[in-house]
Amino acid sequence: MDHGNQKLIGYGVTAVIVAIVFALRLRSMSKARRLKLEFMWILPAIMVAATVFLFMQFTPHGTDWLWLAAIFAVGATIGWWRGRLIPITIDPDTHELNTRPSPAAILFLLGIFVVRFALKTVFEAEAEAWHISAVLLTDGFVVLGVGLFGVSRLEMTLRAIGLLREARAAKAVQAA
Secondary structure (H helix, E strand, O other): HHHHHHHHHHHHHHHHHHHHHHHHHHHHOOEEEEHHHHOOOHHHHHHHHHHHHHHOOOOOOHHHHHHHHHHHHHHHHHHHHHHOOEEEEEOOOOOOOOEEEHHHHHHHHHHHHHHHHHHHHHHHHOOOOOOOOOHHHHHHHHHHHHHHHHHHHHHHHHHHHHHHHHEEOOOOOOOO
């Protein structure tokens, strides 16, 4: 099997896996899930630790750091928008936080996957001509993900804390 067919099979497998994951997410959208603020930091912490490990193995040099900072800023901006698309509700009596996946947030994430896939395909073909190393390309996608998922969770956490404050203040006024 030649390299082109292997790539095509790889793309097909990736597309099937992404389609299954998104189908499962869309199916579970009608169910509200408890939002546990105490666990919101775990995924970003794991991602940052993995990024630090990656950078220890393949340390960026010179202007690579500037590129990675710019890519992180893009990921953080997209993450903030994504976080804003996810609705958070609070039970006024129990102060239990709930979230329901937003169709817009799911489609937004799907769009990011499509753009990432397209950019990866283009950059893999053109990276050498543009003098972009494969390591920088990989690091860029990693820091984009850290910015995206870390900042979306930060936005959701800040919003949830604000909702909790408002609910507690309203309950205190009722009790007085």
